[in-house]
Amino acid sequence: MALMSAVEYPNVAILGCGKLGQALLVGLLRSASGHPGRVKIRELKVTVRSARTAQLVRERISPLLRDRAVPPVWILQQDQNCNVAEQADIVLLGCKHSSLGELVHDLQGMRHDHRRILISLMGGVSPGLIVEALHFWTGPVVRAVCSVAVAVGESITLLSTSDDHTNDAESRRAVTELFASVGVVQWLPECQMHVASAVGASSLAFFAQMIEGLAQGVAEQHSNGANNAQQLPLETALAITAQAARGTAALLQQSTSPADLVAQVATKGGATAAGLRVLEKEKLVQTLRTCAAITAEATAALSQSAGSHGEDNTTDSKTSRA
Ligand SMILES: NC(=O)c1ccc[n+]([C@@H]2O[C@H](COP(=O)([O-])OP(=O)(O)OC[C@H]3O[C@@H](n4cnc5c(N)ncnc54)[C@H](OP(=O)(O)O)[C@@H]3O)[C@@H](O)[C@H]2O)c1
Known part of the structure:
Protein backbone atom coordinates (compact mmCIF):
# COMPACT_ATOMS: atom_id res chain seq x y z
CA MET A 1 0.00 0.00 0.00
CA ALA A 2 1.48 3.36 -1.04
CA LEU A 3 1.01 5.99 1.64
CA MET A 4 1.69 9.35 0.03
CA SER A 5 -0.20 12.62 0.64
CA ALA A 6 -3.44 11.00 -0.55
CA VAL A 7 -3.78 7.61 1.11
CA GLU A 8 -4.10 4.78 -1.39
CA TYR A 9 -6.04 1.63 -0.70
CA PRO A 10 -5.76 -0.46 -3.85
CA ASN A 11 -8.22 -3.13 -2.72
CA VAL A 12 -10.77 -2.75 0.04
CA ALA A 13 -13.08 -5.60 1.06
CA ILE A 14 -16.18 -5.60 3.26
CA LEU A 15 -17.08 -9.10 4.42
CA GLY A 16 -20.73 -8.83 5.44
CA CYS A 17 -22.51 -5.95 3.75
CA GLY A 18 -25.75 -5.44 5.66
CA LYS A 19 -27.04 -2.18 7.14
CA LEU A 20 -23.68 -0.89 8.37
CA GLY A 21 -21.58 -2.36 5.55
CA GLN A 22 -23.87 -0.79 2.93
CA ALA A 23 -23.77 2.58 4.70
CA LEU A 24 -19.97 2.43 4.68
CA LEU A 25 -19.88 1.33 1.05
CA VAL A 26 -22.13 4.24 0.07
CA GLY A 27 -20.03 6.65 2.15
CA LEU A 28 -16.76 5.51 0.57
CA LEU A 29 -18.23 5.81 -2.93
CA ARG A 30 -19.66 9.26 -2.19
CA SER A 31 -16.31 10.33 -0.80
CA ALA A 32 -14.53 9.05 -3.92
CA SER A 33 -17.01 11.03 -6.00
CA GLY A 34 -16.92 14.27 -3.97
CA HIS A 35 -13.27 14.35 -2.88
CA PRO A 36 -11.47 12.14 -5.40
CA GLY A 37 -7.98 13.25 -4.29
CA ARG A 38 -8.26 12.41 -0.62
CA VAL A 39 -8.49 8.64 -0.34
CA LYS A 40 -7.86 6.52 -3.40
CA ILE A 41 -9.52 3.13 -3.58
CA ARG A 42 -8.89 1.17 -6.76
CA GLU A 43 -11.45 -1.55 -6.20
CA LEU A 44 -14.10 -2.48 -3.61
CA LYS A 45 -15.30 -6.02 -3.06
CA VAL A 46 -18.16 -6.86 -0.71
CA THR A 47 -19.57 -10.21 0.31
CA VAL A 48 -23.01 -11.19 1.61
CA ARG A 49 -24.79 -14.44 2.40
CA SER A 50 -28.04 -14.15 0.49
CA ALA A 51 -28.88 -13.26 -3.11
CA ARG A 52 -31.54 -10.89 -1.74
CA THR A 53 -28.98 -8.80 0.13
CA ALA A 54 -26.72 -8.82 -2.93
CA GLN A 55 -29.61 -7.35 -4.92
CA LEU A 56 -30.27 -4.72 -2.22
CA VAL A 57 -26.61 -3.65 -2.28
CA ARG A 58 -26.69 -3.44 -6.09
CA GLU A 59 -29.83 -1.28 -6.07
CA ARG A 60 -28.49 0.99 -3.36
CA ILE A 61 -25.18 1.79 -5.02
CA SER A 62 -26.09 1.74 -8.72
CA PRO A 63 -26.85 5.52 -8.94
CA LEU A 64 -23.41 6.25 -7.43
CA LEU A 65 -21.57 4.06 -9.92
CA ARG A 66 -22.50 6.36 -12.80
CA ASP A 67 -19.76 8.72 -11.58
CA ARG A 68 -16.49 7.77 -13.28
CA ALA A 69 -14.50 8.88 -10.23
CA VAL A 70 -15.84 6.04 -8.08
CA PRO A 71 -14.03 2.72 -7.98
CA PRO A 72 -15.68 -0.44 -9.35
CA VAL A 73 -17.61 -2.54 -6.83
CA TRP A 74 -17.87 -6.32 -6.88
CA ILE A 75 -20.73 -7.92 -4.96
CA LEU A 76 -19.94 -11.53 -4.14
CA GLN A 77 -21.30 -14.38 -2.08
CA GLN A 78 -20.01 -15.75 1.17
CA ASP A 79 -18.13 -18.61 -0.47
CA GLN A 80 -15.75 -15.98 -1.91
CA ASN A 81 -14.77 -14.63 1.53
CA CYS A 82 -11.34 -16.25 1.53
CA ASN A 83 -10.44 -15.14 -2.05
CA VAL A 84 -11.72 -11.63 -1.45
CA ALA A 85 -9.78 -11.29 1.81
CA GLU A 86 -6.58 -12.62 0.24
CA GLN A 87 -6.71 -10.02 -2.55
CA ALA A 88 -7.46 -7.06 -0.26
CA ASP A 89 -5.16 -4.55 1.43
CA ILE A 90 -7.85 -3.69 3.96
CA VAL A 91 -10.51 -6.18 5.07
CA LEU A 92 -13.51 -4.86 7.00
CA LEU A 93 -15.68 -7.31 8.92
CA GLY A 94 -19.28 -6.08 8.64
CA CYS A 95 -21.05 -9.20 9.96
CA LYS A 96 -22.78 -9.47 13.29
CA HIS A 97 -20.81 -10.80 16.24
CA SER A 98 -22.90 -13.97 16.04
CA SER A 99 -21.42 -14.68 12.57
CA LEU A 100 -17.82 -14.56 13.78
CA GLY A 101 -17.53 -18.36 14.04
CA GLU A 102 -18.88 -18.79 10.51
CA LEU A 103 -16.51 -16.14 9.18
CA VAL A 104 -13.51 -17.74 10.85
CA HIS A 105 -14.47 -20.97 9.14
CA ASP A 106 -14.70 -19.18 5.75
CA LEU A 107 -11.25 -17.62 6.16
CA GLN A 108 -9.40 -20.74 7.33
CA GLY A 109 -6.35 -21.45 5.22
CA MET A 110 -6.03 -17.96 3.73
CA ARG A 111 -2.60 -16.78 2.53
CA HIS A 112 -0.68 -14.71 5.09
CA ASP A 113 0.29 -11.09 4.52
CA HIS A 114 1.60 -9.15 7.49
CA ARG A 115 0.64 -5.81 5.82
CA ARG A 116 -3.03 -6.72 5.29
CA ILE A 117 -5.13 -4.70 7.76
CA LEU A 118 -8.21 -6.22 9.39
CA ILE A 119 -10.83 -3.80 10.66
CA SER A 120 -13.68 -5.24 12.67
CA LEU A 121 -16.95 -3.30 12.70
CA MET A 122 -18.62 -5.93 14.89
CA GLY A 123 -20.37 -4.51 17.91
CA GLY A 124 -18.91 -5.50 21.27
CA VAL A 125 -16.05 -7.64 19.92
CA SER A 126 -12.61 -6.55 21.16
CA PRO A 127 -9.49 -6.76 18.95
CA GLY A 128 -8.19 -9.36 21.42
CA LEU A 129 -11.16 -11.61 20.72
CA ILE A 130 -10.78 -11.12 16.96
CA VAL A 131 -7.07 -11.98 17.12
CA GLU A 132 -7.88 -15.05 19.19
CA ALA A 133 -10.58 -16.21 16.76
CA LEU A 134 -8.57 -15.36 13.61
CA HIS A 135 -5.30 -16.70 15.02
CA PHE A 136 -3.96 -17.16 11.48
CA TRP A 137 -4.19 -13.39 10.73
CA THR A 138 -0.68 -11.93 10.68
CA GLY A 139 -1.41 -8.25 9.87
CA PRO A 140 -2.65 -5.39 12.06
CA VAL A 141 -6.12 -5.71 13.61
CA VAL A 142 -8.26 -2.69 14.51
CA ARG A 143 -11.69 -2.42 16.07
CA ALA A 144 -13.82 0.39 14.64
CA VAL A 145 -17.24 1.54 15.77
CA CYS A 146 -18.96 3.76 13.27
CA SER A 147 -22.60 4.66 12.70
CA VAL A 148 -24.79 4.45 9.62
CA ALA A 149 -24.08 8.19 9.22
CA VAL A 150 -20.93 7.07 7.34
CA ALA A 151 -23.29 7.04 4.33
CA VAL A 152 -23.51 10.84 4.47
CA GLY A 153 -19.95 11.48 5.72
CA GLU A 154 -21.18 12.40 9.22
CA SER A 155 -20.20 9.43 11.39
CA ILE A 156 -18.05 9.60 14.46
CA THR A 157 -15.83 6.57 14.09
CA LEU A 158 -14.28 5.27 17.29
CA LEU A 159 -11.05 3.35 16.86
CA SER A 160 -9.61 1.21 19.60
CA THR A 161 -6.05 2.03 20.65
CA SER A 162 -5.19 -1.55 21.27
CA ASP A 163 -1.39 -1.34 21.00
CA ASP A 164 -0.82 -5.07 20.90
CA HIS A 165 -2.63 -5.42 17.62
CA THR A 166 -2.16 -2.09 15.78
CA ASN A 167 1.33 -1.10 16.70
CA ASP A 168 2.59 0.60 13.58
CA ALA A 169 2.04 4.24 12.66
CA GLU A 170 1.49 3.48 8.99
CA SER A 171 -1.50 1.20 9.49
CA ARG A 172 -2.97 3.60 12.07
CA ARG A 173 -2.72 6.41 9.57
CA ALA A 174 -4.29 4.29 6.84
CA VAL A 175 -7.25 3.38 9.08
CA THR A 176 -7.63 6.96 10.34
CA GLU A 177 -7.71 8.39 6.81
CA LEU A 178 -10.15 5.76 5.58
CA PHE A 179 -12.71 6.68 8.25
CA ALA A 180 -11.91 10.40 8.08
CA SER A 181 -13.24 10.23 4.53
CA VAL A 182 -16.69 9.34 5.96
CA GLY A 183 -16.78 11.51 9.09
CA VAL A 184 -14.78 12.27 12.20
CA VAL A 185 -12.33 9.86 13.86
CA GLN A 186 -11.50 9.37 17.51
CA TRP A 187 -9.04 6.82 18.92
CA LEU A 188 -10.00 5.56 22.38
CA PRO A 189 -8.69 2.94 24.82
CA GLU A 190 -10.42 -0.40 24.22
CA CYS A 191 -11.91 -0.28 27.73
CA GLN A 192 -13.96 2.81 26.74
CA MET A 193 -15.23 1.46 23.41
CA HIS A 194 -18.48 -0.12 24.70
CA VAL A 195 -19.67 3.04 26.42
N1 LIG B 1 -26.31 -1.01 12.10
C1 LIG B 1 -25.65 -0.12 12.84
O1 LIG B 1 -26.05 1.05 12.98
C2 LIG B 1 -24.37 -0.52 13.54
C3 LIG B 1 -23.61 0.48 14.19
C4 LIG B 1 -22.41 0.12 14.82
C5 LIG B 1 -22.00 -1.21 14.84
N2 LIG B 1 -22.78 -2.16 14.21
C6 LIG B 1 -22.30 -3.53 14.24
O2 LIG B 1 -22.06 -3.94 12.89
C7 LIG B 1 -22.33 -5.33 12.75
C8 LIG B 1 -23.28 -5.53 11.58
O3 LIG B 1 -24.51 -4.90 11.90
P1 LIG B 1 -25.63 -4.65 10.80
O4 LIG B 1 -26.66 -3.83 11.48
O5 LIG B 1 -25.02 -4.15 9.55
O6 LIG B 1 -26.15 -6.16 10.61
P2 LIG B 1 -26.81 -6.80 9.32
O7 LIG B 1 -27.65 -5.79 8.62
O8 LIG B 1 -27.47 -8.07 9.75
O9 LIG B 1 -25.56 -7.13 8.38
C9 LIG B 1 -24.77 -8.26 8.51
C10 LIG B 1 -24.48 -8.75 7.11
O10 LIG B 1 -23.51 -9.78 7.19
C11 LIG B 1 -23.80 -10.72 6.17
N3 LIG B 1 -23.14 -11.97 6.55
C12 LIG B 1 -23.37 -12.78 7.61
N4 LIG B 1 -22.48 -13.79 7.65
C13 LIG B 1 -21.66 -13.62 6.57
C14 LIG B 1 -20.53 -14.31 6.07
N5 LIG B 1 -20.03 -15.40 6.66
N6 LIG B 1 -19.94 -13.84 4.94
C15 LIG B 1 -20.41 -12.74 4.30
N7 LIG B 1 -21.48 -12.03 4.75
C16 LIG B 1 -22.09 -12.46 5.87
C17 LIG B 1 -25.30 -10.80 6.13
O11 LIG B 1 -25.69 -11.22 4.83
P3 LIG B 1 -27.22 -11.59 4.48
O12 LIG B 1 -27.99 -10.29 4.63
O13 LIG B 1 -27.14 -12.04 3.09
O14 LIG B 1 -27.64 -12.61 5.50
C18 LIG B 1 -25.69 -9.35 6.42
O15 LIG B 1 -25.91 -8.64 5.22
C19 LIG B 1 -22.93 -5.79 14.09
O16 LIG B 1 -21.92 -6.43 14.84
C20 LIG B 1 -23.34 -4.50 14.77
O17 LIG B 1 -23.24 -4.58 16.17
C21 LIG B 1 -23.94 -1.84 13.56
Whole structure:
Protein backbone atom coordinates (compact mmCIF):
# COMPACT_ATOMS: atom_id res chain seq x y z
CA MET A 1 0.00 0.00 0.00
CA ALA A 2 1.48 3.36 -1.04
CA LEU A 3 1.01 5.99 1.64
CA MET A 4 1.69 9.35 0.03
CA SER A 5 -0.20 12.62 0.64
CA ALA A 6 -3.44 11.00 -0.55
CA VAL A 7 -3.78 7.61 1.11
CA GLU A 8 -4.10 4.78 -1.39
CA TYR A 9 -6.04 1.63 -0.70
CA PRO A 10 -5.76 -0.46 -3.85
CA ASN A 11 -8.22 -3.13 -2.72
CA VAL A 12 -10.77 -2.75 0.04
CA ALA A 13 -13.08 -5.60 1.06
CA ILE A 14 -16.18 -5.60 3.26
CA LEU A 15 -17.08 -9.10 4.42
CA GLY A 16 -20.73 -8.83 5.44
CA CYS A 17 -22.51 -5.95 3.75
CA GLY A 18 -25.75 -5.44 5.66
CA LYS A 19 -27.04 -2.18 7.14
CA LEU A 20 -23.68 -0.89 8.37
CA GLY A 21 -21.58 -2.36 5.55
CA GLN A 22 -23.87 -0.79 2.93
CA ALA A 23 -23.77 2.58 4.70
CA LEU A 24 -19.97 2.43 4.68
CA LEU A 25 -19.88 1.33 1.05
CA VAL A 26 -22.13 4.24 0.07
CA GLY A 27 -20.03 6.65 2.15
CA LEU A 28 -16.76 5.51 0.57
CA LEU A 29 -18.23 5.81 -2.93
CA ARG A 30 -19.66 9.26 -2.19
CA SER A 31 -16.31 10.33 -0.80
CA ALA A 32 -14.53 9.05 -3.92
CA SER A 33 -17.01 11.03 -6.00
CA GLY A 34 -16.92 14.27 -3.97
CA HIS A 35 -13.27 14.35 -2.88
CA PRO A 36 -11.47 12.14 -5.40
CA GLY A 37 -7.98 13.25 -4.29
CA ARG A 38 -8.26 12.41 -0.62
CA VAL A 39 -8.49 8.64 -0.34
CA LYS A 40 -7.86 6.52 -3.40
CA ILE A 41 -9.52 3.13 -3.58
CA ARG A 42 -8.89 1.17 -6.76
CA GLU A 43 -11.45 -1.55 -6.20
CA LEU A 44 -14.10 -2.48 -3.61
CA LYS A 45 -15.30 -6.02 -3.06
CA VAL A 46 -18.16 -6.86 -0.71
CA THR A 47 -19.57 -10.21 0.31
CA VAL A 48 -23.01 -11.19 1.61
CA ARG A 49 -24.79 -14.44 2.40
CA SER A 50 -28.04 -14.15 0.49
CA ALA A 51 -28.88 -13.26 -3.11
CA ARG A 52 -31.54 -10.89 -1.74
CA THR A 53 -28.98 -8.80 0.13
CA ALA A 54 -26.72 -8.82 -2.93
CA GLN A 55 -29.61 -7.35 -4.92
CA LEU A 56 -30.27 -4.72 -2.22
CA VAL A 57 -26.61 -3.65 -2.28
CA ARG A 58 -26.69 -3.44 -6.09
CA GLU A 59 -29.83 -1.28 -6.07
CA ARG A 60 -28.49 0.99 -3.36
CA ILE A 61 -25.18 1.79 -5.02
CA SER A 62 -26.09 1.74 -8.72
CA PRO A 63 -26.85 5.52 -8.94
CA LEU A 64 -23.41 6.25 -7.43
CA LEU A 65 -21.57 4.06 -9.92
CA ARG A 66 -22.50 6.36 -12.80
CA ASP A 67 -19.76 8.72 -11.58
CA ARG A 68 -16.49 7.77 -13.28
CA ALA A 69 -14.50 8.88 -10.23
CA VAL A 70 -15.84 6.04 -8.08
CA PRO A 71 -14.03 2.72 -7.98
CA PRO A 72 -15.68 -0.44 -9.35
CA VAL A 73 -17.61 -2.54 -6.83
CA TRP A 74 -17.87 -6.32 -6.88
CA ILE A 75 -20.73 -7.92 -4.96
CA LEU A 76 -19.94 -11.53 -4.14
CA GLN A 77 -21.30 -14.38 -2.08
CA GLN A 78 -20.01 -15.75 1.17
CA ASP A 79 -18.13 -18.61 -0.47
CA GLN A 80 -15.75 -15.98 -1.91
CA ASN A 81 -14.77 -14.63 1.53
CA CYS A 82 -11.34 -16.25 1.53
CA ASN A 83 -10.44 -15.14 -2.05
CA VAL A 84 -11.72 -11.63 -1.45
CA ALA A 85 -9.78 -11.29 1.81
CA GLU A 86 -6.58 -12.62 0.24
CA GLN A 87 -6.71 -10.02 -2.55
CA ALA A 88 -7.46 -7.06 -0.26
CA ASP A 89 -5.16 -4.55 1.43
CA ILE A 90 -7.85 -3.69 3.96
CA VAL A 91 -10.51 -6.18 5.07
CA LEU A 92 -13.51 -4.86 7.00
CA LEU A 93 -15.68 -7.31 8.92
CA GLY A 94 -19.28 -6.08 8.64
CA CYS A 95 -21.05 -9.20 9.96
CA LYS A 96 -22.78 -9.47 13.29
CA HIS A 97 -20.81 -10.80 16.24
CA SER A 98 -22.90 -13.97 16.04
CA SER A 99 -21.42 -14.68 12.57
CA LEU A 100 -17.82 -14.56 13.78
CA GLY A 101 -17.53 -18.36 14.04
CA GLU A 102 -18.88 -18.79 10.51
CA LEU A 103 -16.51 -16.14 9.18
CA VAL A 104 -13.51 -17.74 10.85
CA HIS A 105 -14.47 -20.97 9.14
CA ASP A 106 -14.70 -19.18 5.75
CA LEU A 107 -11.25 -17.62 6.16
CA GLN A 108 -9.40 -20.74 7.33
CA GLY A 109 -6.35 -21.45 5.22
CA MET A 110 -6.03 -17.96 3.73
CA ARG A 111 -2.60 -16.78 2.53
CA HIS A 112 -0.68 -14.71 5.09
CA ASP A 113 0.29 -11.09 4.52
CA HIS A 114 1.60 -9.15 7.49
CA ARG A 115 0.64 -5.81 5.82
CA ARG A 116 -3.03 -6.72 5.29
CA ILE A 117 -5.13 -4.70 7.76
CA LEU A 118 -8.21 -6.22 9.39
CA ILE A 119 -10.83 -3.80 10.66
CA SER A 120 -13.68 -5.24 12.67
CA LEU A 121 -16.95 -3.30 12.70
CA MET A 122 -18.62 -5.93 14.89
CA GLY A 123 -20.37 -4.51 17.91
CA GLY A 124 -18.91 -5.50 21.27
CA VAL A 125 -16.05 -7.64 19.92
CA SER A 126 -12.61 -6.55 21.16
CA PRO A 127 -9.49 -6.76 18.95
CA GLY A 128 -8.19 -9.36 21.42
CA LEU A 129 -11.16 -11.61 20.72
CA ILE A 130 -10.78 -11.12 16.96
CA VAL A 131 -7.07 -11.98 17.12
CA GLU A 132 -7.88 -15.05 19.19
CA ALA A 133 -10.58 -16.21 16.76
CA LEU A 134 -8.57 -15.36 13.61
CA HIS A 135 -5.30 -16.70 15.02
CA PHE A 136 -3.96 -17.16 11.48
CA TRP A 137 -4.19 -13.39 10.73
CA THR A 138 -0.68 -11.93 10.68
CA GLY A 139 -1.41 -8.25 9.87
CA PRO A 140 -2.65 -5.39 12.06
CA VAL A 141 -6.12 -5.71 13.61
CA VAL A 142 -8.26 -2.69 14.51
CA ARG A 143 -11.69 -2.42 16.07
CA ALA A 144 -13.82 0.39 14.64
CA VAL A 145 -17.24 1.54 15.77
CA CYS A 146 -18.96 3.76 13.27
CA SER A 147 -22.60 4.66 12.70
CA VAL A 148 -24.79 4.45 9.62
CA ALA A 149 -24.08 8.19 9.22
CA VAL A 150 -20.93 7.07 7.34
CA ALA A 151 -23.29 7.04 4.33
CA VAL A 152 -23.51 10.84 4.47
CA GLY A 153 -19.95 11.48 5.72
CA GLU A 154 -21.18 12.40 9.22
CA SER A 155 -20.20 9.43 11.39
CA ILE A 156 -18.05 9.60 14.46
CA THR A 157 -15.83 6.57 14.09
CA LEU A 158 -14.28 5.27 17.29
CA LEU A 159 -11.05 3.35 16.86
CA SER A 160 -9.61 1.21 19.60
CA THR A 161 -6.05 2.03 20.65
CA SER A 162 -5.19 -1.55 21.27
CA ASP A 163 -1.39 -1.34 21.00
CA ASP A 164 -0.82 -5.07 20.90
CA HIS A 165 -2.63 -5.42 17.62
CA THR A 166 -2.16 -2.09 15.78
CA ASN A 167 1.33 -1.10 16.70
CA ASP A 168 2.59 0.60 13.58
CA ALA A 169 2.04 4.24 12.66
CA GLU A 170 1.49 3.48 8.99
CA SER A 171 -1.50 1.20 9.49
CA ARG A 172 -2.97 3.60 12.07
CA ARG A 173 -2.72 6.41 9.57
CA ALA A 174 -4.29 4.29 6.84
CA VAL A 175 -7.25 3.38 9.08
CA THR A 176 -7.63 6.96 10.34
CA GLU A 177 -7.71 8.39 6.81
CA LEU A 178 -10.15 5.76 5.58
CA PHE A 179 -12.71 6.68 8.25
CA ALA A 180 -11.91 10.40 8.08
CA SER A 181 -13.24 10.23 4.53
CA VAL A 182 -16.69 9.34 5.96
CA GLY A 183 -16.78 11.51 9.09
CA VAL A 184 -14.78 12.27 12.20
CA VAL A 185 -12.33 9.86 13.86
CA GLN A 186 -11.50 9.37 17.51
CA TRP A 187 -9.04 6.82 18.92
CA LEU A 188 -10.00 5.56 22.38
CA PRO A 189 -8.69 2.94 24.82
CA GLU A 190 -10.42 -0.40 24.22
CA CYS A 191 -11.91 -0.28 27.73
CA GLN A 192 -13.96 2.81 26.74
CA MET A 193 -15.23 1.46 23.41
CA HIS A 194 -18.48 -0.12 24.70
CA VAL A 195 -19.67 3.04 26.42
CA ALA A 196 -18.56 5.28 23.57
CA SER A 197 -20.40 3.13 21.04
CA ALA A 198 -23.67 3.65 22.97
CA VAL A 199 -23.46 7.40 22.36
CA GLY A 200 -21.54 7.32 19.05
CA ALA A 201 -23.46 4.66 17.10
CA SER A 202 -26.63 3.45 18.87
CA SER A 203 -27.64 7.02 19.72
CA LEU A 204 -28.70 7.68 16.13
CA ALA A 205 -31.77 5.54 16.84
CA PHE A 206 -32.48 7.52 20.01
CA PHE A 207 -32.09 10.89 18.28
CA ALA A 208 -34.32 9.67 15.45
CA GLN A 209 -37.08 8.84 17.94
CA MET A 210 -36.73 12.20 19.67
CA ILE A 211 -36.93 14.08 16.37
CA GLU A 212 -39.91 12.00 15.29
CA GLY A 213 -41.73 12.61 18.59
CA LEU A 214 -41.17 16.38 18.46
CA ALA A 215 -42.28 16.53 14.83
CA GLN A 216 -45.36 14.40 15.46
CA GLY A 217 -46.38 16.78 18.26
CA VAL A 218 -47.06 19.51 15.70
CA ALA A 219 -48.02 17.40 12.68
CA GLU A 220 -51.47 17.04 11.15
CA GLN A 221 -51.90 13.30 11.73
CA HIS A 222 -51.20 13.68 15.45
CA SER A 223 -53.06 16.89 16.16
CA ASN A 224 -55.33 15.53 18.94
CA GLY A 225 -58.24 17.62 17.75
CA ALA A 226 -56.21 20.84 17.45
CA ASN A 227 -56.96 23.18 14.58
CA ASN A 228 -55.68 21.32 11.50
CA ALA A 229 -54.93 24.51 9.59
CA GLN A 230 -52.27 25.30 12.17
CA GLN A 231 -50.61 21.89 11.94
CA LEU A 232 -47.73 20.96 9.64
CA PRO A 233 -47.55 18.04 7.23
CA LEU A 234 -45.41 15.40 9.02
CA GLU A 235 -42.75 15.55 6.33
CA THR A 236 -42.34 19.31 6.78
CA ALA A 237 -42.33 18.97 10.56
CA LEU A 238 -39.61 16.28 10.34
CA ALA A 239 -37.45 18.40 8.02
CA ILE A 240 -37.73 21.45 10.32
CA THR A 241 -36.98 19.42 13.46
CA ALA A 242 -34.03 17.59 11.87
CA GLN A 243 -32.47 20.90 10.80
CA ALA A 244 -32.99 22.27 14.32
CA ALA A 245 -31.22 19.16 15.69
CA ARG A 246 -28.36 19.78 13.27
CA GLY A 247 -28.09 23.38 14.52
CA THR A 248 -28.07 22.15 18.12
CA ALA A 249 -25.27 19.70 17.33
CA ALA A 250 -23.24 22.39 15.53
CA LEU A 251 -23.50 24.77 18.50
CA LEU A 252 -22.57 22.05 21.00
CA GLN A 253 -19.60 21.09 18.81
CA GLN A 254 -18.35 24.66 19.13
CA SER A 255 -17.96 25.91 22.65
CA THR A 256 -21.57 26.13 23.81
CA SER A 257 -22.45 23.84 26.72
CA PRO A 258 -25.88 22.17 26.80
CA ALA A 259 -26.87 24.26 29.85
CA ASP A 260 -25.84 27.50 28.11
CA LEU A 261 -27.83 26.57 25.05
CA VAL A 262 -30.94 25.85 27.13
CA ALA A 263 -30.50 29.23 28.83
CA GLN A 264 -30.11 30.98 25.47
CA VAL A 265 -33.34 29.49 24.11
CA ALA A 266 -35.65 29.44 27.13
CA THR A 267 -36.86 32.62 28.83
CA LYS A 268 -38.62 32.50 32.18
CA GLY A 269 -42.35 32.07 31.68
CA GLY A 270 -41.92 31.66 27.90
CA ALA A 271 -43.05 28.98 25.47
CA THR A 272 -39.79 26.95 25.57
CA ALA A 273 -39.92 26.94 29.35
CA ALA A 274 -43.40 25.42 29.15
CA GLY A 275 -42.01 22.59 27.00
CA LEU A 276 -39.03 22.10 29.31
CA ARG A 277 -41.39 21.68 32.27
CA VAL A 278 -42.96 18.71 30.50
CA LEU A 279 -39.51 17.13 29.95
CA GLU A 280 -38.66 17.67 33.60
CA LYS A 281 -41.96 16.21 34.80
CA GLU A 282 -41.46 13.15 32.58
CA LYS A 283 -37.82 12.82 33.71
CA LEU A 284 -36.47 12.85 30.16
CA VAL A 285 -32.83 13.52 31.10
CA GLN A 286 -32.85 10.74 33.70
CA THR A 287 -34.45 8.38 31.17
CA LEU A 288 -31.78 9.21 28.59
CA ARG A 289 -29.00 8.54 31.12
CA THR A 290 -30.49 5.12 31.84
CA CYS A 291 -30.92 4.48 28.12
CA ALA A 292 -27.21 5.19 27.40
CA ALA A 293 -26.02 3.12 30.39
CA ILE A 294 -28.18 0.11 29.48
CA THR A 295 -27.06 0.31 25.83
CA ALA A 296 -23.39 0.35 26.89
CA GLU A 297 -23.95 -2.66 29.17
CA ALA A 298 -25.71 -4.54 26.38
CA THR A 299 -22.81 -3.77 24.00
CA ALA A 300 -20.33 -5.14 26.54
CA ALA A 301 -22.46 -8.27 26.93
CA LEU A 302 -22.21 -8.93 23.16
CA SER A 303 -18.52 -9.76 23.55
CA GLN A 304 -19.40 -12.71 25.79
CA SER A 305 -21.47 -14.35 23.09
CA ALA A 306 -19.19 -13.46 20.16
CA GLY A 307 -18.07 -16.44 18.19
CA SER A 308 -20.06 -18.87 20.31
CA HIS A 309 -22.74 -19.51 17.73
CA GLY A 310 -22.56 -19.31 13.95
CA GLU A 311 -25.57 -18.66 11.73
CA ASP A 312 -26.57 -21.32 9.30
CA ASN A 313 -28.17 -19.60 6.31
CA THR A 314 -27.26 -21.25 3.05
CA THR A 315 -25.17 -19.53 0.41
CA ASP A 316 -25.57 -19.37 -3.30
CA SER A 317 -22.39 -18.85 -5.24
CA LYS A 318 -23.48 -16.25 -7.78
CA THR A 319 -20.90 -13.59 -8.46
CA SER A 320 -21.77 -10.22 -9.82
CA ARG A 321 -20.24 -6.90 -10.56
CA ALA A 322 -22.46 -3.92 -9.70
N1 LIG B 1 -26.31 -1.01 12.10
C1 LIG B 1 -25.65 -0.12 12.84
O1 LIG B 1 -26.05 1.05 12.98
C2 LIG B 1 -24.37 -0.52 13.54
C3 LIG B 1 -23.61 0.48 14.19
C4 LIG B 1 -22.41 0.12 14.82
C5 LIG B 1 -22.00 -1.21 14.84
N2 LIG B 1 -22.78 -2.16 14.21
C6 LIG B 1 -22.30 -3.53 14.24
O2 LIG B 1 -22.06 -3.94 12.89
C7 LIG B 1 -22.33 -5.33 12.75
C8 LIG B 1 -23.28 -5.53 11.58
O3 LIG B 1 -24.51 -4.90 11.90
P1 LIG B 1 -25.63 -4.65 10.80
O4 LIG B 1 -26.66 -3.83 11.48
O5 LIG B 1 -25.02 -4.15 9.55
O6 LIG B 1 -26.15 -6.16 10.61
P2 LIG B 1 -26.81 -6.80 9.32
O7 LIG B 1 -27.65 -5.79 8.62
O8 LIG B 1 -27.47 -8.07 9.75
O9 LIG B 1 -25.56 -7.13 8.38
C9 LIG B 1 -24.77 -8.26 8.51
C10 LIG B 1 -24.48 -8.75 7.11
O10 LIG B 1 -23.51 -9.78 7.19
C11 LIG B 1 -23.80 -10.72 6.17
N3 LIG B 1 -23.14 -11.97 6.55
C12 LIG B 1 -23.37 -12.78 7.61
N4 LIG B 1 -22.48 -13.79 7.65
C13 LIG B 1 -21.66 -13.62 6.57
C14 LIG B 1 -20.53 -14.31 6.07
N5 LIG B 1 -20.03 -15.40 6.66
N6 LIG B 1 -19.94 -13.84 4.94
C15 LIG B 1 -20.41 -12.74 4.30
N7 LIG B 1 -21.48 -12.03 4.75
C16 LIG B 1 -22.09 -12.46 5.87
C17 LIG B 1 -25.30 -10.80 6.13
O11 LIG B 1 -25.69 -11.22 4.83
P3 LIG B 1 -27.22 -11.59 4.48
O12 LIG B 1 -27.99 -10.29 4.63
O13 LIG B 1 -27.14 -12.04 3.09
O14 LIG B 1 -27.64 -12.61 5.50
C18 LIG B 1 -25.69 -9.35 6.42
O15 LIG B 1 -25.91 -8.64 5.22
C19 LIG B 1 -22.93 -5.79 14.09
O16 LIG B 1 -21.92 -6.43 14.84
C20 LIG B 1 -23.34 -4.50 14.77
O17 LIG B 1 -23.24 -4.58 16.17
C21 LIG B 1 -23.94 -1.84 13.56
